[in-house]
Amino acid sequence: MAANKAFNATRGDKIFDICNTIVMLMVLVVTLYPFLNVLAISLNQSTDTVRGGIHIFPRAFTLENYATIFQYQGLLTGAWISVLRTVIGTVLGLLSASMLAFTLSRVDFQARKFISTFLALTMYVTAGLVPTFLLMRDLHLIGTFWVYVLPGIVSAFNVFIIRSFIDGLPYALQESAKLDGANDFTIYWKVILPLCKPVLATIALFLAVGQWNSWFDTYLYNASSPEWTTLQYELMKVLQQSTQQSGAVNANDMAKQMASISPESIRMAITIVVTLPILIVYPFLQKYFVSGMTLGAVKA
Amino acid sequence: MDTTTKRASSNKGERVSKTTIKRGGGFWKVFKQQRYLYLMSLPFVIWAFIFSYVPLWGWTMAFQNFKPAKSFFDQKWVGFDQFTALFADQQFYLALRNTLAMSFMGLIFGFVVPVIFAILLNEVKGMFFKRTVQTVSYLPHFVSWVVVAGIVTKSLSTDGGIVNELLVSMHIIDQPIQFMAQGKWFWGIVTASDIWKEMGWNTIIYLAAITGIDQEQYEASRVDGAGRFRQMWHITLPGMRTTITVLLIMSIGHLVSIGFEKQFLLGNNLVQDYSQVLDLYALKYGLEMNRYSYGTAISIFNSVISIILLFTANGIFKKTTKESIM
Numbered sequence: 237m238a239a240n241k242a243f244n245a246t247r248g249d250k251i252f253d254i255c256n257t258i259v260m261l262m263v264l265v266v267t268l269y270p271f272l273n274v275l276a277i278s279l280n281q282s283t284d285t286v287r288g289g290i291h292i293f294p295r296a297f298t299l300e301n302y303a304t305i306f307q308y309q310g311l312l313t314g315a316w317i318s319v320l321r322t323v324i325g326t327v328l329g330l331l332s333a334s335m336l337a338f339t340l341s342r343v344d345f346q347a348r349k350f351i352s353t354f355l356a357l358t359m360y361v362t363a364g365l366v367p368t369f370l371l372m373r374d375l376h377l378i379g380t381f382w383v384y385v386l387p388g389i390v391s392a393f394n395v396f397i398i399r400s401f402i403d404g405l406p407y408a409l410q411e412s413a414k415l416d417g418a419n420d421f422t423i424y425w426k427v428i429l430p431l432c433k434p435v436l437a438t439i440a441l442f443l444a445v446g447q448w449n450s451w452f453d454t455y456l457y458n459a460s461s462p463e464w465t466t467l468q469y470e471l472m473k474v475l476q477q478s479t480q481q482s483g484a485v486n487a488n489d490m491a492k493q494m495a496s497i498s499p500e501s502i503r504m505a506i507t508i509v510v511t512l513p514i515l516i517v518y519p520f521l522q523k524y525f526v527s528g529m530t531l532g533a534v535k536a
Numbered sequence: 537m538d539t540t541t542k543r544a545s546s547n548k549g550e551r552v553s554k555t556t557i558k559r560g561g562g563f564w565k566v567f568k569q570q571r572y573l574y575l576m577s578l579p580f581v582i583w584a585f586i587f588s589y590v591p592l593w594g595w596t597m598a599f600q601n602f603k604p605a606k607s608f609f610d611q612k613w614v615g616f617d618q619f620t621a622l623f624a625d626q627q628f629y630l631a632l633r634n635t636l637a638m639s640f641m642g643l644i645f646g647f648v649v650p651v652i653f654a655i656l657l658n659e660v661k662g663m664f665f666k667r668t669v670q671t672v673s674y675l676p677h678f679v680s681w682v683v684v685a686g687i688v689t690k691s692l693s694t695d696g697g698i699v700n701e702l703l704v705s706m707h708i709i710d711q712p713i714q715f716m717a718q719g720k721w722f723w724g725i726v727t728a729s730d731i732w733k734e735m736g737w738n739t740i741i742y743l744a745a746i747t748g749i750d751q752e753q754y755e756a757s758r759v760d761g762a763g764r765f766r767q768m769w770h771i772t773l774p775g776m777r778t779t780i781t782v783l784l785i786m787s788i789g790h791l792v793s794i795g796f797e798k799q800f801l802l803g804n805n806l807v808q809d810y811s812q813v814l815d816l817y818a819l820k821y822g823l824e825m826n827r828y829s830y831g832t833a834i835s836i837f838n839s840v841i842s843i844i845l846l847f848t849a850n851g852i853f854k855k856t857t858k859e860s861i862m
Contacts, residue, residue: 240836246763248763248764249763249764252657252659252764252765253661256656256659256660257660257665259656260656260660260665260669263653263669263672263673264668264669264672266732267672267673267675267676267732267736268672268675269698270687270690270691270698271675273690273698273845274686274687274690275771277816288695288696289696290696291698332583333575335576335580336576336580338576339573339576339577340577342573344570345570345573345577345842346563346566346567346570347577347578348572349572351577351581354581354585355581355584357820358584358588358843359587360843360846361588361592361839362588362839363588363591363592363594363595363835364818364831364832364834364835364836364838365815365818365819365822365823365831365835366594366818366822366823366828366831366832366835367591367592367594367595367597367599367832367835368591368594369594369689369823370591370594370597370604370828371587371590371591371594375586383706386587387587387686389580389583389587390580390583390584390587390588392584410558419572420570420572420576421572421575421576424576445678448680449678449679449680449681449682450680451682452797452800456823459715468680468682471682471683471686472682472801475682475685475686475689475801476801492761503686507683507686507687509680510680510683511679511683513677514679515675515678517673519671522671522674525740526740
């Protein structure tokens with residue numbers, strides 16, 4: 237609020253600013269501390285960690301926890317599958333959302349109204365756990381990699397975000413491309429897609445984070461297929477075992493074995509491995525997702 | 537999303553006239569002209585049909601005594617028996633209570649806190665500091681619930697958990713509290729974790745709304761002698777009203793379908809009575825016990841409640857604030 241600087245700050249203003257700064261500092265600490273704590277514990281010798289009292293610096297620094305977890309086959313497979321599903325899921329999701337968004341942004345498109353309504357309904361009506369599970373079974377997707385990617389390819393929410401971005405682009409661009417003899421697909425690919433980079437980056441981030449972070453589909457569909465395990469699912473098993481959560485009917489022996497020999501430092505090392513890729517990528521994409529998110533909000 | 541649909545179609549009026557002139561002819565002629573548009577959209581429409589609409593057919597299961605081995609026509613129809621069984625089960629009411637309790641707490645706090653945070657963040661003067669706080673506050677949004685649940689469990693544990701450590705060192709409590717083992721803490725823990733994870737993220741949209749407020753209003757109020765709190769109350773907050781309303785209605789629509797990730801990951805056998813939510817109930821009784829029909833009945837109940845809440849909320853807002861999403 238630069239405008240306020242024209243006036244002299246009153247005493248009340250100063251007190252407010254100080255209090256506000258303290259609140260913001262507290263937000264910083266409360267948000268950052270847990271991450272630093274996990275990192276510190278993961279870098280501490282696991283026998284030493286048992287003594288407790290580690291905050292944001294490791295007491296007995298070591299990298300052996302990381303060396304240990306990378307010998308665990310489940311984690312290696314999980315890492316590979318997680319990367320794979322993230323890449324494939326993001327690419328296919330982007331393609332579907334942008335194509336649909338492009339066609340829906342064309343007012344002259346006959347089926348526009350029908351498709352819009354058809355998609356909008358999917359946001360509010362969901363069938364629920366059991367019917368979805370049975371569908372996956374009937375499509376023979378259970379126990380395969382594709383159960384991670386195929387069900388989520390079309391997302392109405394993403395389509396509508398990209399569509400409102402395309403709506404903001406000047407229509408004259410499409411018209412002139414058309415006069416040059418471009419067909420609708422060429423317009424989409426050569427004219428619209430390059431202009432959509434900011435919103436595509438936002439959606440890509442949403443899709444990638446969603447894929448990377450999901451574990452429930454592994455739990456539900458692929459718990460008995462260790463070759464399709466994911467990082468989050470492996471972490472879930474290890475963390476859940478340590479809190480003595482029973483009732484996880486599908487938890488296999490491997491996890492129990494892992495949990496019984498995994499002290500806190502090891503668990504925290506896995507947590508870091510699972511989290512790190514996102515922490516690395518997100519600052520770079522921040523400017524995109526902020527503008528992408530705000531897009532709908534300002535005008536709404 | 538419906539708001540954007542309306543907006544989009546209204547400001548494209550001129551485009552319609554331009555393109556409709558070119559059109560003319562019958563449906564098939566236009567269909568042929570627009571074959572690329574159809575090619576780009578129809579495959580995905582079919583896709584959405586398979587994965588979003590076909591499972592809805594499964595709702596018929598709720599009125600059957602579904603046996604996976606039999607074909608649809610050989611299933612035994614039982615009318616509302618599954619629902620009767622559902623409404624007779626004590627566990628169901630527990631799950632319903634927990635679902636509603638946690639979703640309402642999530643709704644209230646998950647709403648109020650980001651609004652307050654956005655207003656306060658907007659008042660921060662140093663640009664660098666503001667950016668830093670913002671960037672850091674988004675961070676937990678990108679971390680999975682598995683990780684967050686691990687962090688929460690760790691922070692609240694009795695051996696070396698930071699929360700207990702702080703409370704004991706400040707002499708607020710004498711003995712560390714076993715937060716994760718007592719049902720009475722569970723709803724609060726879920727709500728607090730949710731705020732920790734999503735507060736910064738939910739702020740983005742409000743900050744955008746604040747940016748849209750005319751700066752002259754602040755200057756004028758300043759001349760009239762309004763303090764910071766008065767400005768926040770009379771200018772910033774009303775300026776965010778539309779955004780707040782739209783988001784509120786949308787989240788009310790999803791009230792009952794709050795998911796079960798948090799409850800699944802943070803819960804344990806000791807807090808069962810407070811952590812069981814409708815979706816977990818459907819998972820446990822419907823899938824894991826192979827009572828497919830019963831599980832479907834739970835999901836249908838869930839959807840019906842969501843829709844009722846959505847329409848009620850939308851109706852109330854339409855009357856009182858003249859804002860609506862439908």
